[in-house]
Amino acid sequence: xxxxxxxxxxRAYLSSVEAEAAVLSDxxxxxxxxxxxEHIESxxxxxxxxxxxxxxxxxxxxxxxxxxAAIADEPGVRPLQPESRVRxxxxxxxxxxxxxxxxxxxxxxVAVLAxxxxxxxxxxxxxxxxxxxxxxxxxxxxxxAVAALLGAGGxxxxxxxxxxxxxxxxxxxxxxxxxGRGAARLRPQAA
Numbered sequence: 001x002x003x004x005x006x007x008x009x010x011r012a013y014l015s016s017v018e019a020e021a022a023v024l025s026d027x028x029x030x031x032x033x034x035x036x037x038e039h040i041e042s043x044x045x046x047x048x049x050x051x052x053x054x055x056x057x058x059x060x061x062x063x064x065x066x067x068x069a070a071i072a073d074e075p076g077v078r079p080l081q082p083e084s085r086v087r088x089x090x091x092x093x094x095x096x097x098x099x100x101x102x103x104x105x106x107x108x109x110v111a112v113l114a115x116x117x118x119x120x121x122x123x124x125x126x127x128x129x130x131x132x133x134x135x136x137x138x139x140x141x142x143x144x145a146v147a148a149l150l151g152a153g154g155x156x157x158x159x160x161x162x163x164x165x166x167x168x169x170x171x172x173x174x175x176x177x178x179x180g181r182g183a184a185r186l187r188p189q190a191a
Contacts, residue, residue, distance in 0.1 A: 003046055004040055004044035004045070004046060004048055005037055005040060007044075007050075009050060009053045010040055010044075013057050013060075014033060016063035017032070017033065017066050019185070020063045020064050020066070020067030021066075021071065022125035022127075023071060023125050023126070024067075024070060024074060025074075028070070028074060032067075032070050036060070036066070039060070040056065040057075044056055081122040082123055083122060083123045087117075087121075088121075088179075088180065088183045091114055091117040091179075092180050093176075094110050094111075095111070095114045095118075095132065095135065095136045095172045095175060095176045095179075096169070097110060098110035098111035098114060098139070099111075099139045099165070099168055099169040099173075100165050100169060107139065108140070111137055111139070111172075114136050115133045115137060118132040118133055118136065118179070119133065123183045124179060124182055128178070128179060128182055131175060131178065131179075132175050132176075132178075134171075134175070135174060135176070136175065138168070138171040138172065139165075139168040139169070139171070139172065142164075142168040142171065143165060143168040146163070146167045146168060147161060150163050
């Protein structure tokens with residue numbers, strides 16, 4: 001017989017609660033999930049069928065309701081809110097497009113503006129914001145480091161410089177993809 005916590009519906013439910021409660025501190029989120037696990041284990045016998053599991057999960061409330069109650073109990077914590085697709089797209093484009101222009105100086109300004117937009121956004125939790133900002137500003141360090149490595153043979157030509165820019169653009173692109181997915185997951189909830 002399997003434990004109630006290993007049931008696919010329970011795992012999906014707990015995963016959704018964790019995602020909805022992303023704005024909570026790690027400790028508070030862990031406590032919330034531990035309380036939910038303990039409750040589910042106490043009310044569902046091992047080997048419960050899908051109908052019994054779903055009934056109990058419905059009785060608990062939706063993951064959004066559970067997270068909203070926990071967020072409301074935390075002073076100074078605001079729930080994630082979707083922002084417009086255009087605003088998100090502009091922010092992510094600024095992240096990615098700033099990378100090739102670091103050497104000119106324009107990229108620095110665009111990257112700083114993108115970092116400010118990410119930090120002020122209501123669509124991402126603190127951890128995602130920090131990751132986005134690090135990815136956005138990473139070409140400042142990565143471009144010269146990669147150029148030095150590629151030009152270690154004593155020659156730093158056009159190919160080495162282009163290679164450095166391409167490699168430096170990977171982090172902002174990866175960060176933009178992750179933030180874009182996070183914003184997209186939040187958007188359907190607004191409906």
